[in-house]
Amino acid sequence: MTNPSWLKIVLKIEQRHSGVFRDLVTLAACVCSSGQREDEYRRTAGKFTPEELCALCEAFGDLLRLKPEDPFLDLFGATYMERLSRHAQRHLGEVYTPGSVALLMPKMAMHPPEPGETLKVAEPAVGSGTLVLATAQALEDLGVSRLHMQVVATDLNPFAVDMALVNLGLASVPAVIRHGNSLTGQIFHEYPTPAWHFTSPYSGEPGTHRLQEGDVLGMLRLTALLPVRAVG
Structure with a gap:
């Protein structure tokens, strides 16, 4: 399977930074946390240039596109396990x-x-x-x-x-x-x-109560604060 667009963006930014996959997931989790993690969002976003943040926003947009197409798709599991060493898998007991x-x-x-x-x-x-x-x-x-x-x-x-x-x-x-x-x-x-x-x-x-394609965005708008931009 070819890499999805969001992962291609991550791989490109990882030429300059380490841990971009983790940072993208963290930023996305902050958005989904109903406004509980704004400080963490600021700290994580502050690692990147404005151009890199725009690219990460594009990656998040790709995640939003993939979910309506297949809401039950695990976006991250396979990628996470590929990046986890066999030693870490055995040590952590993760499968x-x-x-x-x-x-x-x-x-x-x-x-x-x-x-x-x-x-x-x-x-x-x-x-x-x-x-x-x-x-x-x-x-x-x-x-x-x-x-x-x-x-x-x-x-x-x-x-x-x-x-x-x-x-x-x-x-x-x-x-x-x-x-x-x-x-x-x-x-x-x-x-x-x-x-x-x-x-x-x-x-x-x-x-x-069948969900429609735009329902997830409506739920996010009603429960999550707008993402904030890092300053400096």
Whole structure:
């Protein structure tokens, strides 16, 4: 598979900077965090020239374009694992679940929520969000909008939290993404996706509340502050 446009931009800027992939995900996560991370946005954006920031905005625009085309696409998981050394993969115990395998699991067990309820999903090791995206896809394949879900997803790796926040945020999946330790119960930070504020109980009628292509942008406008520019 050829590199998507956003990754080509990252690779070009990485000729002058290190860690641009991580910085792009961080900037995108700040935008999806409902205004909670403006200071972090400023610090991260301050690493780049105005021209480089424009290029990163173009990369973010490509992410916004890809999600309406396939809202259940994991934008980052494969790229992240390719960049992670085998030693780091073994040390961290991180593995990438292919999308086809991820989709098979919820399809084997999925059923719509009861009328008046939402489908509750807990993900103790969310990674980039592949399994949650697959669960949302399986639900929609039954004719039920993902707005009838309520997801609580946790990961100990803060970068995984950011990848999941962007993946689920731009997919309009109602979720709270938590940086924490599922084994000890410690929670350090938590971030609701824009769609979290639009969760609604299932009416019992398949096909209700179907999301349209522009809905994610509308949710972002209503829940997230406009990105700020770095000064200096």
